[in-house]
Amino acid sequence: MFGIPTHIVLPTLLGSLLGGLICSLMGVCVVRMNLSSLGFAMSHAAFAGAALGLAVSVLDPLWMAILFAVATAAMLGPLSEVSRLEPNTIVGATFPVMMALGLIFINLAPSASVGSGALSLLWGSVLGITMADVLKLGVLAFVMVVLFIGFGKELLAILLDRKLAAASGIHVRVYYYLVLFLTAVTVALALRITGGLLIYALMILPASAAYQLLYDIKKVFFLAPLLGVLSALGGFLLSLAADLPIGASIVLTAAAIFFACVGLSPKRRRRQQRAD
Amino acid sequence: MGSLAVELNSVTAIYEGERTPALHGISLAVEPCELVGIVGPNGAGKTTLLEVINGLLPIISGKVSVLGQPVLPSSHRLRRQIAYLPQDLFFEPSTPFLAKDVVLMGRYAKVGPFRFPDRSDRSLAWEAMKEVGILDLAARPIGRLSGGQQRKALLARVLAKRPQVLLLDEPTTSLDPASKEEISHLVLQIHHELSLATLTVSHESGPLLDRADRVLTIEEGCLVSDAPGNGAATPITARAQCP
Numbered sequence: 001m002f003g004i005p006t007h008i009v010l011p012t013l014l015g016s017l018l019g020g021l022i023c024s025l026m027g028v029c030v031v032r033m034n035l036s037s038l039g040f041a042m043s044h045a046a047f048a049g050a051a052l053g054l055a056v057s058v059l060d061p062l063w064m065a066i067l068f069a070v071a072t073a074a075m076l077g078p079l080s081e082v083s084r085l086e087p088n089t090i091v092g093a094t095f096p097v098m099m100a101l102g103l104i105f106i107n108l109a110p111s112a113s114v115g116s117g118a119l120s121l122l123w124g125s126v127l128g129i130t131m132a133d134v135l136k137l138g139v140l141a142f143v144m145v146v147l148f149i150g151f152g153k154e155l156l157a158i159l160l161d162r163k164l165a166a167a168s169g170i171h172v173r174v175y176y177y178l179v180l181f182l183t184a185v186t187v188a189l190a191l192r193i194t195g196g197l198l199i200y201a202l203m204i205l206p207a208s209a210a211y212q213l214l215y216d217i218k219k220v221f222f223l224a225p226l227l228g229v230l231s232a233l234g235g236f237l238l239s240l241a242a243d244l245p246i247g248a249s250i251v252l253t254a255a256a257i258f259f260a261c262v263g264l265s266p267k268r269r270r271r272q273q274r275a276d
Numbered sequence: 277m278g279s280l281a282v283e284l285n286s287v288t289a290i291y292e293g294e295r296t297p298a299l300h301g302i303s304l305a306v307e308p309c310e311l312v313g314i315v316g317p318n319g320a321g322k323t324t325l326l327e328v329i330n331g332l333l334p335i336i337s338g339k340v341s342v343l344g345q346p347v348l349p350s351s352h353r354l355r356r357q358i359a360y361l362p363q364d365l366f367f368e369p370s371t372p373f374l375a376k377d378v379v380l381m382g383r384y385a386k387v388g389p390f391r392f393p394d395r396s397d398r399s400l401a402w403e404a405m406k407e408v409g410i411l412d413l414a415a416r417p418i419g420r421l422s423g424g425q426q427r428k429a430l431l432a433r434v435l436a437k438r439p440q441v442l443l444l445d446e447p448t449t450s451l452d453p454a455s456k457e458e459i460s461h462l463v464l465q466i467h468h469e470l471s472l473a474t475l476t477v478s479h480e481s482g483p484l485l486d487r488a489d490r491v492l493t494i495e496e497g498c499l500v501s502d503a504p505g506n507g508a509a510t511p512i513t514a515r516a517q518c519p
Binding site: 032150151153154156157160161163164165166167168169170171211214215216217218220267 | 330332352353354355356358359360362365369370371372373374377378381382384385386387389390392393417419420437
């Protein structure tokens with residue numbers, strides 16, 4: 001395809017599609033639970049973790065990215081619950097720290113690993129995805145689908161209203177942390193597709209686009225991953241056709257789909273009619 | 277006589293970060309099938325009392341029991357027997373949930389994880405919608421219903437849940453007079469039909485307080501009066517039949 005050997009195209013394409021799927025599926029929960037800024041902090045934490053992995057050669061950047069993202073989720077969740085600060089204030093203070101740490105770690109990294117490694121953390125390196133990476137993304141997608149089906153009712157109740165769900169006997173905290181944990185792992189595993197700076201867009205844009213079109217959240221859970229996969233596929237083809245970076249092309253495609261959905265949104269039209 | 281539906285012994289509760297207790301040494305006993313009105317000025321502790329009974333707010337001293345079991349923040353199983361309608365819960369127009377799904381959620385905690393609502397759960401939800409008169413709104417998005425219709429959907433959710441204790445926080449607040457009347461009568465109907473112990477918070481008079489067996493007055497976190505309501509004068513045969 002486009003003169004690129006199949007053994008490179010296939011894992012790249014599969015990785016992008018799976019990345020689009022898991023990010024947008026997770027995005028349905030993240031957007032509805034207003035965790036957008038928390039996820040933004042997690043993606044920066046994953047970047048910092050991966051940068052530490054580059055700096056210290058004995059550490060694996062992927063596992064460090066997961067560790068940092070999960071630790072951020074574990075720290076920010078309770079902090080936003082118990083502190084008197086607005087969650088956005090805490091997150092606003094966290095993500096520049098993570099970004100700064102990431103840049104310091106890259107600065108400390110041996111020069112051999114800095115060049116392509118650092119850039120791939122920032123902007124993604126989807127062409128460097130191996131079949132082993134695809135397998136990890138596939139396992140996460142499978143686990144996510146199983147959990148979403150198994151705990152679907154409880155998640156739906158929480159997505160409607162957390163207080164109502166807690167009052168009805170659902171263990172809200174457990175599911176809240178499950179969502180945070182899955183978000184952290186998703187961000188860390190999909191980091192190579194668009195890089196630390198853009199990964200969060202792939203999570204938010206397809207889900208937000210689906211929310212624009214639908215009133216039934218069960219359908220949103222089907223449409224959002226579909227739009228995520230379309231964004232990945234469209235971005236992949238755009239990148240090859242126009243010789244652009246793949247990660248950025250995927251995000252631009254997702255943004256184009258989002259704006260198209262905003263334009264077509266029955267919710268927006270209804271708001272406009274009311275205003276008129 | 278069986279165990280009390282709700283029992284509080286010298287309960288004190290305080291919100292995190294606050295210095296003054298929101299509830300102070302409250303003792304209270306509610307029989308099954310009793311309809312109890314709770315009145316008091318804003319900030320008196322009425323909502324706190326309901327949150328303590330439901331275990332949503334931990335207490336710092338005393339003891340709370342529902343259906344003979346101690347209430348703790350971790351009492352998720354016990355909470356399946358309690359229905360709670362929080363104050364001012366209205367959904368945004370863009371809320372991506374259909375009315376029928378919101379009602380069916382009343383069954384979710386009882387169904388449990390890794391299991392799906394079966395035909396009997398769906399049938400209970402359907403009957404509940406029929407009973408409160410929103411069957412024709414079942415497939416409409418919940419956020420696009422009027423305030424009164426949303427309240428009805430939430431009451432249908434309560435009905436579908438089949439609880440033993442019902443906690444209502446200002447159930448008719450922010451509604452127009454006709455909806456207030458309608459919702460009040462629906463609550464009374466559900467209270468009688470399911471033989472519930474019902475505690476309803478209100479800051480204004482209306483059919484619910486008029487028909488209450490007892491009316492509690494709370495001021496500054498303390499229970500200042502516990503008086504028989506008009507409902508207490510109702511002949512016992514006209515009230516809910518308790519097992």
